[in-house]
Amino acid sequence: MVVGELVQEKELVVVGGGPAGYTAAIRAAQLGKEVVIIEKEKIGGVCLNKGCIPSKTLVHAAKQSGRLQKMKELGFLFDDPSFALSTYHQYKNNTIDNLRKGVMALCKAHKIEIITGKAYFLDHERIGVENGHQYETIKFSQAIIAAGAYIKEDETNRVLSSYQLFNPENLPGKLLLIGWNYLVLEAAFAYSGLGCDVTVLATRDDSGFLDAEIEKELIRLLKKRKIDLHLDVKNIRWHISNNLIDCTFNNANGERREVTGTHIYSQEEIRGNTDGLGVSRLGVELDDQGFIVVDEQCRTNRGGIFAIGDVTGPPLLAVKGIRQGKTAAEIACGKTGEVDMTWMPTVIHTDPPIAFSGFTESEAKEAGFTIKTGVFPLTANGYASLTQNKEGMAKVVFDDQSDRLLGVHFIGEGAVDLISSAVLGLEMGARDEDFLFPFYPHPSTSESLLEAVEQMKGLAIHQPPKKVKQKA
Incomplete structure (x- = not known):
């Protein structure tokens, strides 16, 4: 430490300003902690600036191309369109900038200080931040590491x-x-x-x-x-x-x-972004890929030090990091809680998208369940027909002994939104009757979930009955 250097003191320091990091910071501030975020690049992390948002923006652009022919069939008349990549990049960058400004405004509203620079743990209660020729030291009571993961980029551009x-x-x-x-x-x-x-x-x-x-x-x-x-x-x-x-x-x-x-x-090799962070100085346990080992409360083996998000290893998904961020902040503030990823949904933004949670049919069988399944194709769904989104299906997997839901799988337009209902059912231990009893809006794609459960019981309205083979 430089002689005469001033040292800031904060209750909680969050290393990394991605979805996991800023979520943890905001939740801790909501619970009364004095918080500082240290981010070496731009707030929002890889997810907002280089990963999730750019990838989903490109997928969204491509989907609109596929909609053009359907719009012609609806009666819209226009010349053959073309795709200008430069205009797309402007749209993408504006979207990212607006989202980043929104995150920064939220942090400001919660009185969270954001420091730009590279962080390095000096010991279990001090962290240094370097930004060019500037250097400062922060003394903390607790720390949450949300430093993300690292991949090596090829210089050939091929x-x-x-x-x-x-x-x-x-x-x-x-x-x-x-x-x-x-x-x-x-x-x-x-x-x-x-x-x-x-x-x-x-x-x-x-x-x-x-x-x-x-x-x-x-x-x-x-x-x-x-x-x-x-x-x-x-x-x-x-x-x-x-x-x-x-x-x-x-x-x-x-x-x-x-x-x-x-x-x-x-698929490239991905490592925890812990090199140069000084976690070895603290004695924090790492695995062979440099990911930080944590328990279900996001605690490391070092008291007062938590880790969340991609730096804790696969699955490298923002949905996991966000949940970990809330849990770590709440534990740091003396609350109770844990991260249980049993029913964590997976979403794939293909065209049409895929979303699922829980057991696949084969996984359920391997786990020892006697199962029953139901499948409903979107070709039989009225709303999918009128919107020209008939590709895909809904599939449900139930335990035949208890009638309890084990897994839900969608492929088709609306899958990303529909999976939330499935996750809620899985978390609550729902049975088939819990899906058969409620009202479903009509016409809507959500009816495919109802009819998948009904098909499992031989009661789907918009499907013909199963053919029964006759014995000679």
Whole structure:
């Protein structure tokens, strides 16, 4: 410490201003804590500035392209439109700026100080902040680490990171996507919708990532969108030659194949953003990928030090970080609570989107449940028909012994909003009668949830009865 240096004193310091960090800061301020956020770049973190918001904005833009033909069928007349990437970037940047200003206004309203700079723990009660030639020290009683995760970006601009994938300088001529996760799927639909040539080499390493019937419908939609899809590929190799990506792989039959692209994305290694943070000085426990180990109350093994969000490891989702942020702040303020991710929803912004929570059919069977399922296609839903969004389905998984809901899976327009009802039912231990009894607005896509439960019981109104095989 420089002689004569002034030291600030704060009750709670939050390292990182992403969704997890600023949520924790606001909740702690609501409960009476004096809080400071230290953010090395821009408030809102990776999610707002480089990840969630940019990716969903690109997906939204691509979806509007698909709506144009439907608008013509409704009677709207216009010339053939074109997509201006520069105008799109202006829209995206304005959206991000407005959201960032909103977060900063909320912090100001809660009297949360925001300090820009790189944080480094000096000991268990002091943290240093460096910003260029400026340096200051903050003494704290408690700290919440929300430093996020780190990926290495390729300098060739041909091998894309997830950040570059959804913040394109130019639209790729032919995009190769390797993997079978939400980033690959969202990018495939987005770039295909914008007119790009897309190839997906689906490794499908994560068994049970999607329910089998949802995945089957997804594969049908990928092929319908003219996306070049190769399932269950192995031994992928690529190299750059004359600004092109030459990629070889073994297909599901073991045959060696080759594809060529202008850009490529493959799931990158992600590490906890703890290097240079000084957590080892505190004795905070890390795993092999640099993620901080926490319990269900977001406590580290060091008293008074919490960790939340991506820095605590997979799943790297804002929904998890936001819940952790609230829990850590409440525990720090003497409240009770814990993070239980049993029924945490997963949302994939494909076109149409996918949303699910709870057990897949195969997971429920593996867990020892005797199950019953119901499926209702959106082709039989009136509102989906009039809005021309008939692709997809709703599927429910129930325990046959107790009639308790185990899982809900949607693919189709409105899935992102519908999953909230499913999560509420899962959290409350709802039974089939709890979904059959309430009123559902008509016409609405939400009726598909009701009719999926009714179909399970052989009572769906807008589906023909199941055919029963006659014995000879």
